[in-house]
Amino acid sequence: MPLIKAYSLKRPPARILLIAMRFLGDALLTTPLIHSLKQAFPEAKIDILIYRNTAGMFEGNPDINRIIATPHRPKFRDYLEFIPRIFRRYDLALAVQAGDRPFIYSLIAAPCRVGAVPPKGATGWWKRYFLNGYAEHDNEHTHTVLQNLKLADALRIPRSHALIPPHSDSVKSFLLSPEYAVLHPYPQWTYKQWTKEGWLEIGRYLRRNGMRLVLSGGPGAEEIGYLNELQSELPKDTLNLAGCVPLGELAGIIARARCFVGPDTGITHLAAATGIPVVALFGPTNPVKWTPWPYGYGQDKNPFEKCGDRQVNNVYLIQGEGDCVPCDLEGCERHRSSRSECLRRLPAQRVIEAIRQVLQ
Numbered sequence: 001m002p003l004i005k006a007y008s009l010k011r012p013p014a015r016i017l018l019i020a021m022r023f024l025g026d027a028l029l030t031t032p033l034i035h036s037l038k039q040a041f042p043e044a045k046i047d048i049l050i051y052r053n054t055a056g057m058f059e060g061n062p063d064i065n066r067i068i069a070t071p072h073r074p075k076f077r078d079y080l081e082f083i084p085r086i087f088r089r090y091d092l093a094l095a096v097q098a099g100d101r102p103f104i105y106s107l108i109a110a111p112c113r114v115g116a117v118p119p120k121g122a123t124g125w126w127k128r129y130f131l132n133g134y135a136e137h138d139n140e141h142t143h144t145v146l147q148n149l150k151l152a153d154a155l156r157i158p159r160s161h162a163l164i165p166p167h168s169d170s171v172k173s174f175l176l177s178p179e180y181a182v183l184h185p186y187p188q189w190t191y192k193q194w195t196k197e198g199w200l201e202i203g204r205y206l207r208r209n210g211m212r213l214v215l216s217g218g219p220g221a222e223e224i225g226y227l228n229e230l231q232s233e234l235p236k237d238t239l240n241l242a243g244c245v246p247l248g249e250l251a252g253i254i255a256r257a258r259c260f261v262g263p264d265t266g267i268t269h270l271a272a273a274t275g276i277p278v279v280a281l282f283g284p285t286n287p288v289k290w291t292p293w294p295y296g297y298g299q300d301k302n303p304f305e306k307c308g309d310r311q312v313n314n315v316y317l318i319q320g321e322g323d324c325v326p327c328d329l330e331g332c333e334r335h336r337s338s339r340s341e342c343l344r345r346l347p348a349q350r351v352i353e354a355i356r357q358v359l360q
């Protein structure tokens with residue numbers, strides 16, 4: 001069992017910095033820990049240090065006082081700008097990743113530090129000597145939400161399991177019909193991608209069953225091009241939102257949908273957090289660690305097992321075809337632009353059956 005070193009604070013912290021330098025989905029999965037901190041220390045001001053392109057995932061979050069955003073690869077002038085903003089400004093700093101950069105930021109930010117550390121014997125094991133409390137990182141057997149909440153255990157505060165999706169008061173009327181489904185066909189990495197033919201088949205199925213189609217996507221040129229091509233082969237009233245709406249507003253659009261279908265990507269995590277029925281398509285990725293956290297799930301055990309399709313609350317997990325699933329590698333060619341045969345062979349009929357089940 002991964003170890004936890006607990007630490008009891010002498011007094012409630014007035015200022016807390018949470019450091020989460022990962023992707024969109026990872027950022028959202030820190031919100032139960034943030035909420036746990038806010039419930040335990042209601043008077044504390046909680047700031048977060050994150051990558052700039054994940055800031056939208058915290059839009060409207062009532063637990064957060066301030067967002068400090070940095071580029072994914074900071075340059076010297078970026079360090080000069082944000083290091084003074086965190087240097088000894090906090091009573092408590094938490095680093096949810098075991099990497100060097102979050103660890104160093106926690107050293108800079110606060111005299112009291114709690115963080116994730118590599119297992120004993122791994123590179124970086126020495127970090128535990130500079131932390132007041134820690135939890136060993138488990139990259140295989142513990143869901144990311146539960147891994148983050150081990151830092152709440154290290155502080156001896158109660159856990160809160162609920163994700164808090166972004167929220168926007170801005171209401172742009174896209175004149176959506178009362179019945180619509182949201183599809184998110186394009187993941188960040190190619191090895192997580194399903195087939196174009198599969199998306200077209202389930203899109204046409206949903207439209208035949210009275211639901212207008214809404215395509216969600218980011219602002220990248222390749223993603224917009226892919227969704228434009230997909231839209232041209234779907235029913236004419238299909239709405240393409242690729243690059244058009246911020247995350248807070250997208251969360252509101254998804255929350256009013258009948259269902260959401262998406263691959264292993266951050267927006268699928270977001271959709272699950274809104275509470276609507278979600279069909280998540282997984283290939284090489286380990287579902288124990290990375291499945292969307294089901295809405296209303298509050299148990300201290302992983303919601304999904306490593307193998308097999310399963311529905312938990314509002315999330316229906318579908319795994320790709322093959323005995324090798326999940327290999328927990330970056331596709332068949334071991335890189336992010338690789339194909340994944342398990343997803344290429346996933347038939348649309350399996351996804352349609354899952355959609356039928358969640359819509360019941």
